[in-house]
Amino acid sequence: MTDPEMRARVPNRRRWYHQLYVWVLAGMALGAATGLLAPELGRSMEVLGDTFVSLLTMLLGPIVFCMVVGGIATVANLRQVGKVALRSIVYFEVITTIALVFGLTVVNLVRPGDGMGVDAGSLKVSSEVAEHAHAGQSLKWTEYFTQLVPDNIVGSFAEGAVLQVLFFAVLFGIALAVIGEPARPVARGVESLSRVLFTIVRLVTYAAPVGVFGAMAYTTGSFGTATIGALFKLIGTFYATSVLFVVVVFGSVLLLVGLNPLRTLWYFRSEILLALGASSSEVAIPGIVRKLENVGVSKGTAGVSVSAGYSFNLDGTCIYLTLSTMFIAQALGIHLSFGEQLLLLAVMLLSSKGTAGVTGGGFVMLTTTVSSLSLIPVSGVMLVFGVDRFMSECRAVVNALGNAVAGLVIARWQGETTAADMTAIMSGHREGLVTEDQGQGAERPDSVPPSPVAVRSGT
Template sequence: MAQAIATTDPGTPGTPGAAVPPPARRRWYSQLYVWVLAGILAGIVVGAAWPSAGEDLKPLGDTFVNAIKMIITPIIFVTVVTGIAGVDNLRSAGRIGWKSLVYFEILTTIALVLGLVVMNVLRPGDGVHADVGAIHVTGTAQEYIDKGESQGWWHFLTDLVPSSIVGAFAEGDVLQVLFFAVLFGIAIKLVGRPALGVAAGIEKTGQVLFSVLRIVMYAAPVGAFGAMAFTVGKYGLDTLTSLGKLIAVFYGTSLFFVLVVLGVVMAIIRLNIFQLLRYMKDELLIVLGTSSSETVLPRVVTKMENLGVPRQVAGLTVPTGYSFNLDGTCIYLTLAALYVAQATDTALSFGQQLGLLGVLLLTSKGAAGVTGSGFIVLAATLSTVGHVPVAGIMLVFGIDKFMSECRALTNVCGNSVASLVVASWEGVLDRDRARKVLAGEKVPPLADPEFPTAPASGAPDAAAAPDDHEPAPKVPAAATA
């Protein structure tokens, strides 16, 4: 399907040009995912053989993730703003937005229900008979519980609006930055022609931010090495056996969700989930090593663009999905909540489980961008429903690190599929290109997936239209395919 594609000359950032030419074929040892995989394997070896040394390597992983978090909220801002400013009119942006939210709500509800069904069938917590009174809660876990107990089901709504724009960026609150970015993008469209300079400035700022990200990503193998060495060194492979049944249930449920649920969704738009997973292998390996889906957000946007999803759609759906489409986190929350109930011999009726599901439909939407957010949301949910002892989350605290990789992997898969679905729903998905790319055919990329670039040129063109009826003036920065 023909669509407007903004492209740049790879030699000079922001220079208008034709489609980005195919990059020179890289040797296998020069590709990022190879070094990330090597870092993961080396981390496992070091953590298993020298546990104390593995624990000491924690700063390597933390520093890399912090470097990503340093840059991720500004990148989300420029991506969303240029995405909204790049659509034909506000009606188009609103249509993409509500379609995305409808899809997100349907899929996260399916994820929550799937978790409830699996836990009621397999019941991995039966037989634990944990004494709630004997559970000792200290340290970080107590901080998460205290923060969660102070929140309610409504906290997601109150946290949506930042009290300070600067504070939202400083604290790395993805949801609040996303909210402000949407308002800013809409304002650019409403102002129209006078806002062209602002939109162009944000685009150029994005080019610099993505260059910073490119530099940071060179450290991904080191970050993956440190994070994996710490995880294995601190918790040990023996931890996997103590709560191995719950871990196996979570990984199995997530795998079922990706291959079956998302596989069916992909089949509906006539694409293949297995080919998509192969196509996203680089990003999935980076997420596996760092336990954070934020590390690959810009790369996911670029990969979706190369699949034939217009940048305006990918720039809206992927960042928004990082707050509203956390499929892996939803599965984890239902599994953890019901495991605590089963392990503490707390009986939950069908009605009480439906109430738990209803609360999670709201609280799960805020589980992003904050350290310990999954546990905070879990504590807030259990406090709200009032049937399950909140202190019981200590039963799964020790294995949370092993669960985080699976949560992040599932979230990335879910948001990749979401971008394709919304583009197909909008009728702008270049399905022929998507099939060729997924099949491994040599197709000139629209952007280099190894080094993501900022959204190019679409925003100023679209921003020039002062309302939904006046067309935007043509600017030669966009090429039509």
Template structure:
């Protein structure tokens, strides 16, 4: 009799979670509750600041290790290092083109609507109204040079970037270590295996922290509304509205065109990333959503090497939302302070922004510092003019971060297509919400569905096999006993 195979294929059962059990629903509820608490009880809303900042800090704690381990593991496992270099060059090229388009979009929008005309802001009075927190950002921006992001790439120590959370320096270290492990060869295989194991552990820790996302979103939103008030939204509502409308236009028209070229639907992609987008809306920063972006892109069928290199680099160099904000804000301040800028000066402003936007990547108040650095470098627009938008910057940061996030998702898909690595059919099905097995067993989809744990499932599967074997062995034992009895009976009669 043929023995049952112990290696029979087994697929874990996957069922869609009800909408009320999914993370995005509870994050959305938390955001609404945070707005109500901050609006109705401002002092209570302000007191919620530690809740939001603790969650964001916990997420940022893992960003450095995730970026480092992902890049090192990806580069170390690649057979052709030249391909990694080409992928980096392609990504940087795409980032620059995307940033230029975003800057031009903001520039055209503010030139058409000219919201700063008629404000007639007095520079002298703005200087007297400068707060301590705003003054610190102004000083930081004035001291920052456009070329600093190049020299800043090399860290002072190996552990410094992880302590300070400097993503650019972590990427630099990760690329060097990944290339070194790849170049050493077989002797570094234990290190590569350790990197893979550490990556799995860090992502498991991340899954624990993500369960607190609704609490973090509630605290951050309650504090923002309680601190700055709904009145701040209405005072410069036209500028906020223009920024959001321009950002939506950029996402739908420009990024949507890139997705159409890839034969994918941008709206379905946005639905696929709804949890991450709501998390960004609640916390006003894109950093907590970075791990989810990387894992979901891998699940959509993009190679881990491409995701690990393009996404972290894009978080520093592909800031479409920040680019729109910079051009809108700079021209608004110029118009509000009656500073006339020619077309040539505006284009020069964009050229400086291409560099200053990278220099402030990953820095607290980075958008404001980049804006200050741009105005200081140009010298024609008064730097203290940033006080005109200082109060509403908090409410523009959500949109800024979401556009940055969406831009990096589209960029990674485009680079994967450029490398001929994108499984368009799989990506289309995943974006549509179809449940698929992980590609090549690399990732588990634990984002919007319930996946049974492999160990218990395997145990039940193996238990069935053991029972089958026991039954078979039992039947064989009985058969042997019958044969023995028959043979002994025959022997007795013969004797």
């Protein structure tokens, strides 16, 4: 094979200093250093992170709507959409249950809260925690289902309620498919709007290093190393458990569908880094969907599985819930029997999915779990409130990665592509399926910036 032929077959690679993830890493490092060396300056950088988050949050609802409607409208057989949804739910329930059991097992073995001897009566609930507690306690079990249906779809778009927008988008897409040919202009309009939105996302994404710098500077400037040291064992246990979960569970799942875990992690590295820097798993929604489509996952499968995953497949949050809840009980000297722990586990299976549209994210989920039963005083959540921000970054990464893996697994389950084709595209030996002509950026593993849509929940 001649050199020109080789150059034609192998995609061009950008120099390392042209890669967005390199600049994101630099922004994270510089932000952490700024916060530690000049705390007041670091705290003042919060505006950069907040502005970046706001720039991207405005796109969340429309992007979810367009990608789900566009995916369903292109499916000739609606039964296929039902299969994707059913298989996604089955997969989500299995993996999140494993995550909860995983975290519960580790926290019982390591017992990071033992010996603290904290008196529950000495814990004063701050106004911010009280607000989160009220949000969690106000959720009745029926609201886990009623919050799925929006009272006002315009309001759902404005608030970025992903689950409600997803519900409306599925109905809208099914309606387009049922109407058929007369609705084709509407479907083409949605597709065109999707291209415009992804172009906006691609442009805004180039500000990611600045936004990540501001978020990291504020975090380290506000909490510093002293706060981390106070509960270092809990944080270390959580990070170690999350890494172990990714290696054992995600690694096993990827091997079962014929994919190399390390290559898959590298393929989604930009999304992982932005989730870490922005402390939000939702930063990766558009980027993950685009990269899934690039390796052969259909629009319908990518849109439905990933969007639903951000409400039903929060693996990092599940690990966080079990570790934090049991840490609080251990710190307060409360012994929970095996039966009581199983009861907490059952509540977590529900609470980890029921607060998708509630401000406060993972911490609200924790408060909901603690307050739903009388086993642990609600004031105990104050023990982890100070370091929740540090743990939110790790759970955001696991959540984002979990939904990327879910999209790959569901696609393989559907028989939409082969492991060999996915591997060839991920490794850069073959061009991907998403091009600039589709308005979503040239999707190459080493050159494509992620497309974040961020919220500060860390869920």
